[in-house]
Amino acid sequence: MTKTLLLLPGDGIGPEVSAVARRVAGRLISQGLALQVEEALFGGASIDACQLPLTPEVLAQAKAADAVLMGAVGGPKWAGQPYDKRPEAGLLALRAGMNVYANLRPARCFSALADASSLKRVFVDGLDILFVRELTGGVYFGEPRGVETLADGQRRGVNTHVYTTSEIHRVARIAFELARGRKGEVCSAEKGNVMEAGLMWREDVQALRDAEYPDIKLSHMLADNMAMQLVKNPKQFDVILTDNLFGDILSDEAGMLTGSLGMLPSAAIGDPGTPGLYEPIHGSAPDIAGRGVANPCAAVISLAMALRYSLGAPALADTVEAAVEAALDKGARTPDLGGTMTTAAMGDAILAGL
């Protein structure tokens, strides 16, 4: 059965890194992978063409695909958009519309790149954390929300953090399942000491572990302490489970520990049988967009995650990841990694390993 991959190159460096991922997919297809690649407008690029960051047609196309690979969204050009029509609103609508509630974010340090970290090598070489971040709830989507003007002319801004037990259980379940294929350890973060909903998060996660995953070693950590522990001794963690907002912050902190943000992929998945959403975590990087120097590795590794989790080709996922690692081992480096290679040349180096 031919599977479908929808590319949403988006904005900034998104189209540049997506082009390399597309070349990699093309190579795999020429070698026999039954995959059809589509492409659509998204984010600022879609605003420019259709006044909307995500059109209903593109959302339908995403839901009909087996996997969606997103490049990046946003940039200064669209800063003046109304709040619910910004490129980021398109991304949130895509995540919600696809119901991809579990965001997998590996923070893995490539040995060849460990010296690029601001941390001493001993703290990061071999680092391999998997964040499982809740992605379709919490303060990102909670109601009521918005800004009102008070009688005295002041403003009052509100956002709501809200979770139900079933939202917590479905993402915790994915963390526990993935931990079984790793060291079997999950550490869950919240601020249960100041947020009732954080204490509920902790209790619900613990209850699911006790009922269904007694083999998993579950611990709980306050989010502020985790922010410290990630700096002090990041290798203490295996799988980290968080809500949407804490996961946004803590996984970015952990990503930077590796020293190579341009290497970090992500996957967003939902219920079995539904399509996943894959994105490099580096963002649209407007400062280097259009210059052909962006690092395409994260986009290519995101494609590998798509092969593993949505396209039924885990062995090819390993092959693609190995090709990236081989290119690095041979010294291939874009400017963010301290080298001088262009995006296309880095793509050539990866393709050479396929």
Added chain:
Amino acid sequence: MTKTLLLLPGDGIGPEVSAVARRVAGRLISQGLALQVEEALFGGASIDACQLPLTPEVLAQAKAADAVLMGAVGGPKWAGQPYDKRPEAGLLALRAGMNVYANLRPARCFSALADASSLKRVFVDGLDILFVRELTGGVYFGEPRGVETLADGQRRGVNTHVYTTSEIHRVARIAFELARGRKGEVCSAEKGNVMEAGLMWREDVQALRDAEYPDIKLSHMLADNMAMQLVKNPKQFDVILTDNLFGDILSDEAGMLTGSLGMLPSAAIGDPGTPGLYEPIHGSAPDIAGRGVANPCAAVISLAMALRYSLGAPALADTVEAAVEAALDKGARTPDLGGTMTTAAMGDAILAGL
């Protein structure tokens, strides 16, 4: 005019480090400082004695003092308390009751200790960031809040992030004023790309800067990006302005960059003429409590901040800080700093410099 300092030793290592701060205060008094020191029960210690983490009497005593020095609150012993009667609830009630809305948290790296950081020395030696964290608003205090049980037996937990313009302006004003005595640079953090109230925070901070502090260089950064930038290049920051929750997480991350959490003080201040609340940020550390090995430096430096901001003795504040630094330069080290000194011996080493 004799000023009053209220000590709230609290729980865990709180009493141990507070005892050293009390000795330092005693030395300054014997040298002519017009200061009266009081002490009261707080946190778990107050729960044990009076069933409440903060009694109305102690709150009144705090409001009548010129400065309050808190040791630490909390510990496993009180984990089973009802939510609004935990030690931490006492701390939140104290902050709100004293109306100390601006939390100053220096993340400063002592050159003698720079090698204790997990970061390479070049990234942290000379590090000197001042966090100004909003302390009496946001999700810590917002309503509605709590956990309800739904018809289908599931639970639903809610906390509310809320700020008004005047809450934002009064804390931003303190950040701008303090920046004037430093490099004049303020970086403000929020998630304005997903939270309307975050965008409002950004706009209100900018409006105050434009109207009253045109000499300040103000920048804005998304909180997730700041979590990365703190790891990548922490020395890029001078003053960082945040809301309550982001400040909790980001200032702890930054504190750990210095490698020496046991060195970090904090001050919480409100309107001019009202008492300030001072606390070491290390927490109650139940694992080492009662063993006489806790590092008292953060408590002593918090006392120095009290001398500077609330007790009208900035020169003595410098003296106390210099005495701590001198002790470190002579090699005084508690176990957390890689040494073997007891809390009391570290106190002796500091007192030797007074």
